[in-house]
Amino acid sequence: MSDxxxxxTTAGGFSPLLRQTLAxxxxxxxxxxxxxxxxxxxxxxxxxxxxxxxxxxxQLAGLAGQCPPPLxxxxxxxxxxxxxxxxxxxxxxxxxEVTTQMVANIVAGGAAVNVLATQVGxxxxxxxxxxxxxxxxxxxxxxxxxxxxxxxxxxxPAMTRAEALAAIETGIAVARELAAAxxxxxxxxxxxxxxxxxxxxxxxxxxxxxPADVTGRGTGIxxxxxxxxxxxxxxxxxxxxxxxxxxxxxxxxxxVGGLEHAAIAGFVLGAAALRLPVxxxxxxxxxxxxxxxxxxxxxxxxxxxxxxxxxxxxxAALRTLGLRPVLELELRLGEGTGALLAVPVVQAxxxxxxxxxxxxSAGVVGKDAVD
Amino acid sequence: MSDxxxxxTTAGGFSPLLRQTLAxxxxxxxxxxxxxxxxxxxxxxxxxxxxxxxxxxxQLAGLAGQCPPPLxxxxxxxxxxxxxxxxxxxxxxxxxEVTTQMVANIVAGGAAVNVLATQVGxxxxxxxxxxxxxxxxxxxxxxxxxxxxxxxxxxxPAMTRAEALAAIETGIAVARELAAAxxxxxxxxxxxxxxxxxxxxxxxxxxxxxPADVTGRGTGIxxxxxxxxxxxxxxxxxxxxxxxxxxxxxxxxxxVGGLEHAAIAGFVLGAAALRLPVxxxxxxxxxxxxxxxxxxxxxxxxxxxxxxxxxxxxxAALRTLGLRPVLELELRLGEGTGALLAVPVVQAxxxxxxxxxxxxSAGVVGKDAVD
Numbered sequence: 001m002s003d004x005x006x007x008x009t010t011a012g013g014f015s016p017l018l019r020q021t022l023a024x025x026x027x028x029x030x031x032x033x034x035x036x037x038x039x040x041x042x043x044x045x046x047x048x049x050x051x052x053x054x055x056x057x058x059q060l061a062g063l064a065g066q067c068p069p070p071l072x073x074x075x076x077x078x079x080x081x082x083x084x085x086x087x088x089x090x091x092x093x094x095x096x097e098v099t100t101q102m103v104a105n106i107v108a109g110g111a112a113v114n115v116l117a118t119q120v121g122x123x124x125x126x127x128x129x130x131x132x133x134x135x136x137x138x139x140x141x142x143x144x145x146x147x148x149x150x151x152x153x154x155x156x157p158a159m160t161r162a163e164a165l166a167a168i169e170t171g172i173a174v175a176r177e178l179a180a181a182x183x184x185x186x187x188x189x190x191x192x193x194x195x196x197x198x199x200x201x202x203x204x205x206x207x208x209x210x211p212a213d214v215t216g217r218g219t220g221i222x223x224x225x226x227x228x229x230x231x232x233x234x235x236x237x238x239x240x241x242x243x244x245x246x247x248x249x250x251x252x253x254x255x256v257g258g259l260e261h262a263a264i265a266g267f268v269l270g271a272a273a274l275r276l277p278v279x280x281x282x283x284x285x286x287x288x289x290x291x292x293x294x295x296x297x298x299x300x301x302x303x304x305x306x307x308x309x310x311x312x313x314x315x316a317a318l319r320t321l322g323l324r325p326v327l328e329l330e331l332r333l334g335e336g337t338g339a340l341l342a343v344p345v346v347q348a349x350x351x352x353x354x355x356x357x358x359x360x361s362a363g364v365v366g367k368d369a370v371d
Numbered sequence: 372m373s374d375x376x377x378x379x380t381t382a383g384g385f386s387p388l389l390r391q392t393l394a395x396x397x398x399x400x401x402x403x404x405x406x407x408x409x410x411x412x413x414x415x416x417x418x419x420x421x422x423x424x425x426x427x428x429x430q431l432a433g434l435a436g437q438c439p440p441p442l443x444x445x446x447x448x449x450x451x452x453x454x455x456x457x458x459x460x461x462x463x464x465x466x467x468e469v470t471t472q473m474v475a476n477i478v479a480g481g482a483a484v485n486v487l488a489t490q491v492g493x494x495x496x497x498x499x500x501x502x503x504x505x506x507x508x509x510x511x512x513x514x515x516x517x518x519x520x521x522x523x524x525x526x527x528p529a530m531t532r533a534e535a536l537a538a539i540e541t542g543i544a545v546a547r548e549l550a551a552a553x554x555x556x557x558x559x560x561x562x563x564x565x566x567x568x569x570x571x572x573x574x575x576x577x578x579x580x581x582p583a584d585v586t587g588r589g590t591g592i593x594x595x596x597x598x599x600x601x602x603x604x605x606x607x608x609x610x611x612x613x614x615x616x617x618x619x620x621x622x623x624x625x626x627v628g629g630l631e632h633a634a635i636a637g638f639v640l641g642a643a644a645l646r647l648p649v650x651x652x653x654x655x656x657x658x659x660x661x662x663x664x665x666x667x668x669x670x671x672x673x674x675x676x677x678x679x680x681x682x683x684x685x686x687a688a689l690r691t692l693g694l695r696p697v698l699e700l701e702l703r704l705g706e707g708t709g710a711l712l713a714v715p716v717v718q719a720x721x722x723x724x725x726x727x728x729x730x731x732s733a734g735v736v737g738k739d740a741v742d
Contacts, residue, residue, distance in 0.1 A: 110728025330422030357481025
């Protein structure tokens with residue numbers, strides 16, 4: 001690809017920030033993992049009785065490199081917003097300007113993501129990484145627009161490789177800024193009318209699934225629109241078959257993805273490099289995580305799937321990533337809602353490992369009988 | 372039955388408290404339900420996109436009789452503790468005194484239920500309704516022992532009808548006391564070595580399921596112990612076939628249940644009469660709720676299944692009750708852990724209905740396009 005901008009002058013077009021981030025990603029600390037598993041078996045409960053909480057606690061320990069891990073008490077969700085040229089194909093009944101309106105709604109505190117953030121004590125940061133419409137300066141809105149919406153991927157690449165890399169770097173930078181502000185549990189969010197269409201294309205491209213199996217109904221489209229949407233995804237994959245066959249993850253992202261997908265890919269890579277846990281929301285995050293995992297497979301150790309979206313592409317992405325969703329509440333909203341609802345579960349997992357009594361400390365003798 | 376005590380002098384042996392409670396239970400308020408459904412469709416999201424949260428919000432509105440319902444902000448879990456004569460049959464590898472030790476651990480704040488209660492901001496109340504061992508006076512322990520553990524249900528009734536009624540009334544009284552203390556969201560908890568065995572017997576008796584299909588591995592028993600446990604349940608059901616065939620729920624409870632099951636049945640009836648939402652924990656709560664639903668079918672409108680336990684009897688009970696579990700985290704601990712983890716989800720559901728912007732208030736025009 002020849003789209004590299006002056007800011008991406010290294011081999012492969014990767015900037016120092018991206019190279020440093022990828023180089024900083026490593027797998028779980030085996031000592032902390034072993035300590036966490038051993039400690040779980042000493043706590044006053046039957047072995048394994050806390051199910052997913054035990055697995056999460058071990059993951060957090062391995063990520064932090066200590067047992068017990070610190071409580072991931074300060075949560076923040078980054079809502080990456082973008083628009084999509086493929087909207088012109090009629091894949092969504094919602095006008096494109098709803099992206100801008102909903103960004104304003106989130107900044108004003110009126111959206112679902114705000115309400116759930118209040119419930120779980122998380123901060124909301126909205127990042128315009130690629131909205132098409134005009135947005136004024138607003139408190140709580142980070143203006144990091146790489147371009148004003150993608151191009152229609154059925155007629156050409158959604159964006160250039162350089163733009164995809166710039167949006168990835170934006171995501172990395174946001175993760176770093178939230179960490180620098182003291183947040184210890186990150187969550188992905190998204191806003192972008194039509195963004196389940198590039199998500200389906202990315203999932204199909206990275207998993208090899210048929211578009212019909214990973215294309216969902218988004219906001220709730222009818223059969224005719226769904227059939228059209230599947231065809232749009234199929235045409236996009238066909239149009240960009242060369243890039244998909246070549247397998248460069250950034251090129252595939254640039255071909256059929258969205259700017260918020262690119263930013264989320266960077267965000268979850270940035271979290272992994274910082275060794276901070278990051279909750280993935282729905283299908284937009286799942287498809288972005290496929291891009292990120294292709295760049296740095298060990299990053300998956302920092303990721304927790306908050307919720308299994310109704311979107312079929314979400315389940316396909318999580319299967320490929322080997323992630324078990326914490327919640328299954330039939331949400332199909334995005335914004336970060338599914339990730340935020342899992343925040344207390346993740347915090348509870350860390351708290352269990354830190355605060356529960358052991359058989360010895362509590363004077364419970366029963367364990368000897370079952371060992 | 373001739374076991375009625377002086378405190379249960381009315382027809383059927385029901386005290387004024389129990390009769391008043393049952394008479395006070397009614398279905399959801401249809402006006403509030405309709406208002407909640409209509410309001411959900413005005414909020415800035417696609418219709419139905421919040422899945423289970425929308426259903427919960429409608430349930431809360433119907434229960435409270437107002438839309439939006441008050442936030443169920445102050446949560447409390449009542450951990451009812453009891454012992455089980457059927458322990459003598461070898462259904463659990465844990466010694467019976469572990470019940471007493473774990474009650475002390477919970478009162479001291481070291482158990483899983485305490486850690487999760489701290490996470491979700493809930494109060495823990497431990498109620499000795501039928502522990503066999505000695506327990507000192509401890510702050511945070513309500514001493515309401517009806518008898519010191521049940522009898523072995525394979526050789527006779529677990530308790531008398533009068534004892535079952537007394538434990539039910541204890542549960543009602545605890546619900547009232549927690550409500551009087553300002554709690555607006557209740558949760559069931561339990562502690563009792565071997566208590567999954569009477570749970571399986573109750574589920575089999577109330578659903579008609581075969582014991583092998585609703586008997587689980589409790590704390591994690593091996594194949595031989597599980598086979599024995601199924602046989603114990605089968606013998607209990609056979610021993611009390613007359614009571615089960617007659618179908619008086621209190622008689623069935625007295626025959627094969629536990630004192631904590633009776634108390635939880637009363638607790639969830641008491642919550643329903645107070646029109647307060649109550650989160651059911653795992654299989655002990657599910658089996659107790661079957662007893663309660665047999666006494667007052669409309670009480671189910673106040674109940675929310677917090678978690679689907681790994682125990683197969685839990686899923687069977689929830690199916691019969693028509694309840695969809697909020698969480699599925701492969702827990703099999705009890706104590707109230709699965710109920711508590713669902714507290715933030717229930718609170719989020721109420722918060723959505725109260726705090727999210729509407730399309731009109733947020734100036735989002737897209738809705739017209741999809742109506």
